[in-house]
Amino acid sequence: MTHEIAVVPGDGIGQEVTPAAVEVLESLDIDFEFVEAEAGDAVKEATGEALPQETYDLAASADATLFGAAGETAADVILPLREAVDSFVNVRPAKAYPGIDAVRPETDLVFLRENTEGVYAGIEDRLTEDVATLTRVTTQSASRRLAEFACDYVEDSEHDGFTIAHKANVMRETDGLFRDTVAEVAEERGVETDEVLMDAFATHVCLDPAQFDVVVCPNLAGDVLSDLAAGLVGGLGLLPSANVGPDRALFEPVHGTAPDIAGDEVANPAAKIISAAMMLDYLGHEEESEAVQAAVETTLAEGPRTPDLGGDASTSDVTNAIIDRL
Ligand code: NAI
Ligand code: MG
Numbered sequence: 261m262t263h264e265i266a267v268v269p270g271d272g273i274g275q276e277v278t279p280a281a282v283e284v285l286e287s288l289d290i291d292f293e294f295v296e297a298e299a300g301d302a303v304k305e306a307t308g309e310a311l312p313q314e315t316y317d318l319a320a321s322a323d324a325t326l327f328g329a330a331g332e333t334a335a336d337v338i339l340p341l342r343e344a345v346d347s348f349v350n351v352r353p354a355k356a357y358p359g360i361d362a363v364r365p366e367t368d369l370v371f372l373r374e375n376t377e378g379v380y381a382g383i384e385d386r387l388t389e390d391v392a393t394l395t396r397v398t399t400q401s402a403s404r405r406l407a408e409f410a411c412d413y414v415e416d417s418e419h420d421g422f423t424i425a426h427k428a429n430v431m432r433e434t435d436g437l438f439r440d441t442v443a444e445v446a447e448e449r450g451v452e453t454d455e456v457l458m459d460a461f462a463t464h465v466c467l468d469p470a471q472f473d474v475v476v477c478p479n480l481a482g483d484v485l486s487d488l489a490a491g492l493v494g495g496l497g498l499l500p501s502a503n504v505g506p507d508r509a510l511f512e513p514v515h516g517t518a519p520d521i522a523g524d525e526v527a528n529p530a531a532k533i534i535s536a537a538m539m540l541d542y543l544g545h546e547e548e549s550e551a552v553q554a555a556v557e558t559t560l561a562e563g564p565r566t567p568d569l570g571g572d573a574s575t576s577d578v579t580n581a582i583i584d585r586l
Contacts, residue, residue, distance in 0.1 A: 265326060280533060299315050310333035319344040328513070349372055357560045363493075371485065376402055421446070425457075496515045509539070525575050526566050566578055
């Protein structure tokens with residue numbers, strides 16, 4: 261079976277780390293058909309459109325999409341691309357790697373963030389000069405869909421259960437519905453859960469991240485708390501993510517286009533290659549996924565390393581070292 265993969269490098273170091281991930285995938289014994297498409301600042305300058313229709317259509321039909329990063333047009337690119345794959349959950353692992361300078365080296369978390377609603381649903385109003393309002397949307401169906409995904413996730417990855425982070429003591433209706441629905445689905449499925457107020461979580465995770473494992477959150481909380489966890493593991497540079505929908509998914513590093521180093525061929529390809537490992541797992545190639553992840557971890561620990569990690573290696577030196585270790 262051939263997997264059709266949309267490859268959308270975008271701008272800046274997206275153009276450097278995305279081909280590196282493709283090289284790693286090509287070194288495996290799996291049939292891929294890579295189809296490249298444009299998005300971002302450069303194509304906007306050339307054509308007036310940051311996300312050409314053909315790129316959207318490709319992401320909406322391919323088995324999976326590998327996205328790099330976009331510059332100023334990031335929101336015009338990534339939000340519609342997530343919609344193209346009908347992504348309802350954002351999977352964000354935050355793991356500290358051996359040998360990397362992390363604030364909390366014991367951090368090993370996975371955030372499962374609701375990706376379609378909450379305060380990010382986009383219903384805002386400016387009523388008067390003095391007053392602006394925001395309508396928050398929480399549905400039982402979206403909470404249920406996320407909870408089913410979370411249960412599958414902990415079962416497949418052999419985690420014990422998950423933590424629900426929310427603020428249902430204040431937002432009784434919206435976070436209340438979210439918390440109750442997620443807890444109910446977990447109970448039906450026989451998956452253990454505990455819960456924590458999201459503000460208290462922010463403190464606890466800084467003091468003792470090892471007490472948490474898989475964390476399920478509403479949209480805004482997931483965005484903020486996963487960025488906080490990124491700080492604990494040594495910044496955004498090493499973090500991968502997946503936007504998963506019912507039939508397809510999009511994989512991207514958390515970092516942006518890094519204009520300060522773009523073009524110098526020194527971008528760290530690790531976040532993008534770990535995103536590709538998540539794609540392998542999603543496509544059912546668990547063994548290869550683990551092998552890629554392990555090769556990246558060994559390379560982070562033993563080198564070669566790019567300048568952001570104190571080394572002097574290039575993107576391709578690191579990519580080749582990872583391929584050699586596979
Ligand atoms: P950034 O993540 O691009 O860069 C922040 C810092 O981290 C820079 O010093 C950069 O050199 C470094 N860095 C990031 N990734 C790295 C890597 N793989 N290897 C080595 N160093 C790395 O974030 P910033 O500077 O806030 O944004 C730059 C541009 O990227 C903006 O135009 C922004 O809109 C866009 N952006 C796009 C995103 C996306 O497409 N998903 C996400 C975040 C930002
Ligand atoms: Mg964010």
